[in-house]
Amino acid sequence: MPSFSVYCNMDIIFATHNEHKTIEARNIVGPNWHLKNLREIGQTEEIPETSDTLQGNALQKAQYVAEKYHANCFADDTGLEIEALDGRPGVYSARFAGEHCTYADNVNKALAEMKGKTNRKACFKTVIALILNGETYYFEGRVDGHIAEEPHGDGGFGYDPIFIPDGYEQSFAELGMDVKNKISHRGKAMAKLVEFLNSVQ
Secondary structure, three states, rough: OOOOOOOOOOOOEEEEOHHHHHHHHHHHHHOOEEEEEEEHHOOOOOOOOOOOOOOHHHHHHHHHHHHHHHHOEEEEEEEEEEHOOOOEEOHHHHHOOOOOOHHHHHHHHHHHHHHHOOOOOEEEEEEEEEEEOEEEEEEEEEEEEOOOOOOOOOOOOHHHHHHEEEEOOHHHHHOOOHHHHHOHHHHHHHHHHHHHHHHHH
């Protein structure tokens, strides 16, 4: 059976292949925890996400890694909920435009469905499932905002070019990682995770 040696509680796996998420997470977690993603431990195939909730998908991924590698780990799932689209794409945000779609495909589909709509309110939600020493914990983050008429900025990833958080005039793709990590859904959830991890060191 594959194994990933966790020498102390300072080692942790982030159950993602997404390099953008990994970079954001390392920036938030800081030097106190040694974080590795799935690619870095040799887990190349995608982990199924078959739940109809963010929490369910996050837990599914975390449990898979914890059981296969006998390691402390966490996983997240994020959804963009657009009010005028009855909360879609929600849990299906990553594959809104199809199973093998790109970030640009998802953005274009969202903009196409929002064409002509005056209500552009939206929110991002992230749920993190942490499995630490066999116990499961959850951390949530949310940010409200609206959908822009067209993409702005070339930073970030996913829907960042079209999501403008409340209180700002720039999209997540324009604000830069430092600002985004302080105010974003994932940043808020990760901050709660890090606070908890530091409390149990």
